[in-house]
Amino acid sequence: MGGTGDDLSGLLVLGGDEVHARLSYEAAIPAVREAMIALSDGRVRQLLRSFIGLGEGRTFAIMPAALSERGVFGAKLISVFKHADGSKAHEGLVMLFDPESGAPICLADAGAITAIRTAAASAVATEALARPDADTLAILGTGLQAKAHALAIAKTRRLREIRIWGRAADRAETLAAEVWGETGVVARAAALPEALDGADMICTVTSAVDPVLEAGMVSPGAHVNIVGSSGPAQAEIAGDLVAAGRFIVDHREHVLAHGGEFLRAKAAGLVDDSHIAAEIGEVLAGARPGRTDEREITLYKSLGHAAQDLAVAAWLYQNVTGRTL
Incomplete structure (x- = not known):
């Protein structure tokens, strides 16, 4: 004090x-x-x-x-x-x-x-939206949030493997070794196609301005946490993936104003405001459904809130x- x-x-x-x-x-x-x-x-x-x-x-x-x-x-x-x-x-x-x-x-x-609450929010969303049998996690990014997301999701899911991709391969290798040591879950660096191949859960925690993930790169039934982009000028996932998935947000009003992925897809005519299926709080409270079938791709857009x-x-x-x- x-x-x-x-x-x-x-x-x-x-x-x-x-x-x-x-x-x-x-x-x-x-x-x-x-x-x-x-x-x-x-x-x-x-x-x-x-x-x-x-x-x-x-x-x-x-x-x-x-x-x-x-x-x-x-x-x-x-x-x-x-x-x-x-x-x-x-x-x-x-x-x-x-x-x-x-x-x-x-x-x-x-x-x-x-750093801690952002990863905790993704862990909450993953627990609610990923398939019950999901056990393979792909993390796109190698910064502080990449490690935090691996640690947080490992607290709520029994993971079999964690795959980490980053533009700097050496950073991905170092992070994978740290994550394996701290979680006890097999973690390895991988090229982007390999990291995503059959991944049940994906976290985008990059500083990318333009998309690193498209619909064709995501397996049916996967859950994606979209975390790294925090303003309207950034987008980590492409409009075709926004349109293809069940789009759930942390807060509707903020995503309509600041959610870069959604705003780009909307500007391209791929979605309208009704494409936001629910807020995660509504899903957690049982007021709205989260995942509706095993092959559905679920998307959670995280902006972070006070x-x-x-x-x-x-x-x-x-x-x-x-x-x-």
């Missing part, structure tokens, strides 16, 4: 190392699951993310939310900067406020929270202080 003045004397400050030390996927997954149900059933109030461009490959975003009328509220302030090697860094803060006094009570490293960040920050605050919010 820390603070710089009387008004901030009770402020809990959590750096990235402490977030990673305390926040396990076992803790994050149920917190994110409940946050997504609450987002879909109206217990969360949040605004569209606000973006300020800071030049090529540089963005500052503000994401506010309130978890319920009398629950915790706050915001994430984050910068997303693209590095020379194509990777992206998420840096910022999650600020949590007390629901009774209105005072700020927790300030946490947003990069660390984002509701997830605040739910995880609230868990961290309670874990550290013992105080229930």
Whole structure:
């Protein structure tokens, strides 16, 4: 805990190392699951993310939310900067406020929270949408989210094999060795066609601006998490795959405004707004169906939301202080 003045004397400050030390996927997954149900059933109030461009490959975003009328509220302030090697860094803060006094009570490293809660959200979606017998995971990308997704999904699925593809083969090899060592699941680097051949579950966690995955590359019955693209100018999957799959989103309003894959497919006349089959919170709550048959391709578009960040920050605050919010 820390603070710089009387008004901030009770402020809990959590750096990235402490977030990673305390926040396990076992803790994050149920917190994110409940946050997504609450987002879909109206217990969360949040605004569209606000973006300020800071030049090529540089963005500052503000994401506010309130978890319920009398629950915790706050915001994430984050910068997303693209590095020379194509990777992206998420840096910022999650600020949590007390629901009774209105005072700020927790300030946490947003990069660390984002890394964990994003993968936790994909694990939740995969558990809900992938076939019950799905056991082969393909990960497209070699950054922080690639590893996080392997670790998180291994917590909710009994995996037989993890295949990792990246433009830099050596990074894919290194990541595969790390994932195998930490999960105990056979993990190997693979060329893109080999990684996708018969894969039951696919995560796109790249920094690609244009699609790396098309409909003809995905096996019938597969589930795809579309995660790496976070704005309207980026698309990791092609319009033909958007149109071919059952398209489920984390939040309808945000995807209609910022979901690059959906917006490109819509602009091409391949889909209209009715193609969004459900929000994942509706599926989790049983209000709408997820997968409808074994050969259906299910798609989960993840943009990430302040509701997830605040739910995880609230868990961290309670874990550290013992105080229930």
